[in-house]
Amino acid sequence: MAYTTEGAKAGASPxxxxMEIEGVAKKAAMEAGRLIVAASGKAQNVETKGVRSDLVTEVDKACEDLIKQRVQESFPDHSILGEETSTSEELERLDAxxxxxxxxxxxxxxxxxxxFVGGLPLSVVSIGVAKANRVEVGVVFNPYSGELFTARRGEGAFLNGERISVxxxxxxxxxxxxxxxxxxxRPVRERMLRGVSxxxxxxxxxxxxGTAALHMSYVAAGKLACFFELNLKPWDVAAAWLIVEEAGGRVTDMAGKPMRLRAGPILASCGGQLHERVLSLLREAECTGEESDLR
Incomplete structure (x- = not known):
């Protein structure tokens, strides 16, 4: 059943x-997850996106098409920004x-x-849903383990229905x-290595x-203390960003400034003194995500 924004305003609470959005996102993520597990290590058409280490397969595209179809069936007036079909111009216009x-x-x-291409069981489906410029729903699904991380703003974070915390x-x-x-x-990777060192x-x-969304979800679940990386895109972090914050964690850029949905450098952690300590070490290493880090 299509559930439009206008209909929601007329007959349903925010x-x-x-909750309806989260339900559709969870079902779509699990459907895509079945495609991922079935084809893991068996992708037939592997292409590069600019550099040899940035890959896309026919399964990435099939999963995105499936998710977009499920969204359009239920929420025909919602916009979609997908990694495999969005253009660089659309990314530049994201704020607008x-x-x-x-x-x-x-x-x-x-x-x-x-x-996924190598057959390593460490890939997830990530779906973040934003109202204006703030993520309100986040779903991250690990199809290999069945771990389903979810969050709705103001209502906490969950792993397979059980509340989690950093x-x-x-x-x-x-x-x-x-x-x-x-x-x-390569230049950004070299700068990143300075921060890691x-x-x-x-x-x-x-x-x-090898998956930012899973790293961040594990921070939310208290399995890891923090995660950081330069030069990420909105689809890498949108869902897990909300999950971390709803689990009581802190998310900033690598200079300690507020994150934007345009993404870029990110530090997600349990907060407190650990977050400040990592920020200090990254500043000393000149690995903070300033413009020079992103060339």
Whole structure:
């Protein structure tokens, strides 16, 4: 049944609408997840997107098409920003699109395509739904493990229906597992390595799973203390950003400034002294996501 924004205003509360949106997002993510698991390590058409380490497959496109179809069936007046079909011009106009659109779905059909191509069971479906310029619903689904992370603004974060929370804010960096991602562009990756080299000696351990949305979801669930990476896109972080905050965590850019949906550099953590400590180390390493970090 199509559920338009106008219809929602006439007969349903904002909370009811967010619940309906979350339900559609969860079903779409699980449908796409079945395609991912069935084709893991078996992609037939693997293409590059600008650099050799940035890949896209026919399964990425099929998953995005499926999700877009499910959104259009239920919410025909909602906008969709998908990794595989959005143009660079649309990304540049994102702020204006968010301002003009009542609801925008921000979709990464396979976050962790390199893992998917290699048959590594570390890829997720990420769906964030924003009203104007603020994410209101977030869904991240790991189809290999069945982990379904969800959040609606103001209502907490959940893993398979059970409430989750980040590590205690008094957690120290030396007692926390730090997770990182490595951008596809070589100059940005080299800058990122400077940040990792600055933080890693002080952390309990460092992990790199190859999917930003899963890293951040694990921060929300208290499995990791923090995650940081340069040069991310909106679809990489939109859903998990909300999940982290609803789990009691903190999300900023790597200079400590407020995040924007345009994304870029990100630091997501349990907050408290650990967040400030990592920010300080990144500043010392000159790895904060300033313009020079993104070339």
């Amino acid at each position: 909370e009811d609408l967010k 699109t968010l301002a003009d659109s009542d609801w925008t779905w921000i979709v990464d059909p396979i976050d962790g395509t390199l893992n 590590l205690p804010p008094e957690t120290e960096l030396e007692d926390g597992a730090v997770s990182v991602g490595f951008p596809s562009k 600055a933080v890693a000696p002080h952390a309990r351990t460092v992990r790199a799973l």
